[in-house]
Amino acid sequence: MEHLKMLRLLSYLLGLLIFPSVQGGIGFHSKDESLCVLQDAPQQCGSFCLATLNPLLDDSDNIRKRLEEIEAGLDSRFKLAEEQHMAVKSEIKNQLQEQVSKIITKEDFANSIQALQTKLDTRLDRTEEQLKSMKTTADDNDKLKRRVNTLQDTIKNLKTIEKTKSELSSQLSEYRIKLREMEPFKVSCASFPFGWTVIQRRIDGSENFHRNWNDYKYGFGNVRGEFFIGLEKLHRMTEARPHELYIKLGKVNGSTSYAHYDDFMIGSEKELYELKNLGKYSGEAGDSLTYNKNQKFTTFDRDNDLDKRNCAAAYGAWWYDKCGFSSLNGKYSKEGKGYGIHWGSWHNHDWQISLTFTEMMIRPKS
Numbered sequence: 001m002e003h004l005k006m007l008r009l010l011s012y013l014l015g016l017l018i019f020p021s022v023q024g025g026i027g028f029h030s031k032d033e034s035l036c037v038l039q040d041a042p043q044q045c046g047s048f049c050l051a052t053l054n055p056l057l058d059d060s061d062n063i064r065k066r067l068e069e070i071e072a073g074l075d076s077r078f079k080l081a082e083e084q085h086m087a088v089k090s091e092i093k094n095q096l097q098e099q100v101s102k103i104i105t106k107e108d109f110a111n112s113i114q115a116l117q118t119k120l121d122t123r124l125d126r127t128e129e130q131l132k133s134m135k136t137t138a139d140d141n142d143k144l145k146r147r148v149n150t151l152q153d154t155i156k157n158l159k160t161i162e163k164t165k166s167e168l169s170s171q172l173s174e175y176r177i178k179l180r181e182m183e184p185f186k187v188s189c190a191s192f193p194f195g196w197t198v199i200q201r202r203i204d205g206s207e208n209f210h211r212n213w214n215d216y217k218y219g220f221g222n223v224r225g226e227f228f229i230g231l232e233k234l235h236r237m238t239e240a241r242p243h244e245l246y247i248k249l250g251k252v253n254g255s256t257s258y259a260h261y262d263d264f265m266i267g268s269e270k271e272l273y274e275l276k277n278l279g280k281y282s283g284e285a286g287d288s289l290t291y292n293k294n295q296k297f298t299t300f301d302r303d304n305d306l307d308k309r310n311c312a313a314a315y316g317a318w319w320y321d322k323c324g325f326s327s328l329n330g331k332y333s334k335e336g337k338g339y340g341i342h343w344g345s346w347h348n349h350d351w352q353i354s355l356t357f358t359e360m361m362i363r364p365k366s
Helices: 002-023 046-170 213-218 231-240 311-315
Strands: 172-177 185-190 196-202 243-250 256-266 275-277 281-283 357-364
Touching: 213 231, 231 256, 231 357
Parallel strands: none
Antiparallel strands: 172 185, 185 196, 196 357, 243 256, 243 357, 256 275, 256 281
16 A cells, blocks of 8 residues: 555656646756757757657556556455455354354353253152152041941941840849839840849940939839839849849950859848848859948939948949949940949959940749
8 A cells, every 4th residue: 555655646746847847837957958948839848858748648647557456456455355354244243143152052042951950850849748648548448447447346246236125125034023013014024144134234225224212212114124123123023032133244345254143132221222232153254242241232313332422422322331343323335434333353443444234033943
């Protein structure tokens, strides 16, 4: 570019030298040289001046053309360089955009991974909750199965008890007996074992045994179901002649047992229906009544026991010393649990076990 500027300047200077001489005059002078003056007519210049200037003019034209060619070449190269620059710039821009695009893609991928991880964590949490719920359900099912099994066992036992009760009922027959100074009354007699008269029965809790003194004196209930014959009748029957006492017992699981006493006697009302005699014990249930021998009968409204409290109020009407080991008139429990009907020697004195079947029978001694 600097060469181009210098050539243009040279061309300009040559123009200044040439054109003024043609228009009005150019002169070369020195001490030894002659003066050449150009006037308006060309012929005044002569062939010398023209001969001198023409080569310069030709060279000037050549130089100008060369300069134009150089300038054109430079312009072409500059344009090419500019195009290459723009191409490089565009390529760099595209590469940068591609890299940025790749960076964004990686970031999006990372975000996608994070979102997927979050979904997986949520699903895992739900799965854990479902597993816990399934485990809880399984545990509940196990508990329910155990309860069902227990209920089935209970139903089976109850069926056994009911079968036993049914068999016992089928062996009973009703009779009317007459005692001195008393109206005839119905009694249940067992055909097997033969000759026994039922004086008390508990089988299903259908009869209320939490009763007062008068009820126990005269008796209550249905002789074919649950009932108590009455203390006055017992006194009259056992006073007339010696009797044996046979007691059948049953639990909710269907097991049964018995206790037998060979000389049973009850005193009069004046004696508060004292358990005057029992005789000798035999059986499988254990002796839980001899402790109460010679004790008065107690109801919730007639406290005749030797305890500070009224034993009948808690355990049912019975012959009590200081309460004792048996009570067959207590509260009935179909489940066979809690304070109720007890014969302590048969269930290891576990007072949370309540019997579900009792039957007291007497017969005259032979």
